[in-house]
Amino acid sequence: MGERIMLKLGIVGTNWITDSFIDGATRSGEWELRAVYSRTMEKAADFAKKYGATQELFTDIGSMALSDAIDGVYIASPNGLHFEHALQFLKSGKHVIVEKPIFSTVRELSEAHQVAKENDVFLFEAARHIQEPNFKILQENLGKVGKLHGATLAYMKYSSRYDQVLSGQEPNIFSLHFSGGSLTDLGVYPLYSAVALFGEPKAAHYFATKMRTGVDANGPIILEYGDFNVTIIQGKNSTSFLNSEIYGEKGTLLIEPLTSIEKLSFHGNHGEEVLELAEPIVENDMQFEAGRFAKIIEKKDQSAYEALRDLSIQVLKLSNELRHQNDIYFDAEK
CATH class of the missing domain: 3.40.50.720 (NAD(P)-binding Rossmann-like Domain)
Incomplete structure (x- = not known):
């Protein structure tokens, strides 16, 4: 060969x-x-x-x-x-x-x-994290929780470039001119996770904390799916050490952390033995x-491509809607 x-x-x-x-x-x-x-x-x-x-x-x-x-x-x-x-x-x-x-x-x-x-x-x-083997395992084991009662997805990490904002500068990632802000940079990860796992929500609400540069610094997001809600905790001006969870009638899936998942476990509601699901991680999940x-x-592979294409469209549409709720418009939209 x-x-x-x-x-x-x-x-x-x-x-x-x-x-x-x-x-x-x-x-x-x-x-x-x-x-x-x-x-x-x-x-x-x-x-x-x-x-x-x-x-x-x-x-x-x-x-x-x-x-x-x-x-x-x-x-x-x-x-x-x-x-x-x-x-x-x-x-x-x-x-x-x-x-x-x-x-x-x-x-x-x-x-x-x-x-x-x-x-x-x-x-x-x-959107690298949805291609990781442990995210695929999460998708495959979603049914373990039974009827969904909700989820909390967390990704909040302090940005070193926020120090530049505090000193009076406007780095690209915190600028409307360069389509910045916490939602587009970090919030996109939990949004992708939510849509990939649960589909498009029926309604979405973003309670953004805005910065002097006009973009969002952080804020909780609530996605409504009818009989359950997903709460997203995201931001770039603080760090959260919360893990993510998906909970239902039969138990809870614990995700540690949301991207580059190192630990994934199922905890039954009746004291069953904890089920460890994650595979060992690699040095570079990209x-x-x-x-x-x-x-x-x-x-x-047109069908695989179209699935990723449609997911990308859904996430960007949702991100735009959430920004606009908070009167955040990029220069590209003017």
């Missing part, structure tokens, strides 16, 4: 999340880094040095999009730039993986999906999303 052919990967954005994705993509055995974009050639070259000498370097998105050096691109530029960057690659017939949150608005997502379809390529949102996306591309 001949040598296995890997997909050729380009990256936009040279930060820690890009490093993590490249490492995960390499571990998946499906991708090979071939091109790096940065605003300066010096920064692109410095970043590429970490991964060998085979990368092509770009400071122009359009040139990179037209290059034969890549089959697909991972985009981790500031949130407000995701749409314009993704569109150029999609129009050039490249598969696109966008770090969450994928775009600012549902309109942008709808347009990008249409462009992807016209050019026979795939567009993915990198390998699972990178591998999943590659398989969908290689097999042209």
Whole structure:
């Protein structure tokens, strides 16, 4: 048999999340880094040095999009730039993986999906945690709780860039111009979990604490599903050490933590022995999303792609609704 052919990967954005994705993509055995974009050639070259000498370097998105050096691109530029960057690659017939949150608005997502379809390529949102094996195990064992009574999903982590806000600055992640805020950056994780596990809610309510920059810093979210509710605790200006739970007539599933799940256990309501469900974690769980996306591309698995596409649409639609309840509108919406 001949040598296995890997997909050729380009990256936009040279930060820690890009490093993590490249490492995960390499571990998946499906991708090979071939091109790096940065605003300066010096920064692109410095970043590429970490991964060998085979990368092509770009400071122009359009040139990179037209290059034969890549089959697909991972985009981790500031949130407000995701749409314009993704569109150029999609129009050039490249598969696109966008770090969450994928775009600012549902309109942008709808347009990008249409462009992807016209050019026979795939567009993915990198919501890594729903591709983890332990999240799949959670989905498979949801029925253990019996009739659902509710859930609490927690993801609140203090951002070092909040210190910049306190000193009078406006970093991208806390700026309306760059589509920032806690809901889009961290709240998207529990929103994805809720929609993936329970479907779209019948109603949703967000009680946001807003910052002087105009974005949200934290706030609880209530999702109504008719006969049960889901409470989401999320934020970027404080840290919560709460675990997440799903509870029902027969017992409770305890999730520790919500992303990169290390422990998953079922606790029966009648004193049964605790059932441990989680598999051992790996060093970099991004390998699972990178591998999943590659398989969908290689097999042209339209049904798997459409399931992820629809989930992405549902989550962004919900996120937009919750922001607008609190009069939070990004520059991209004006």
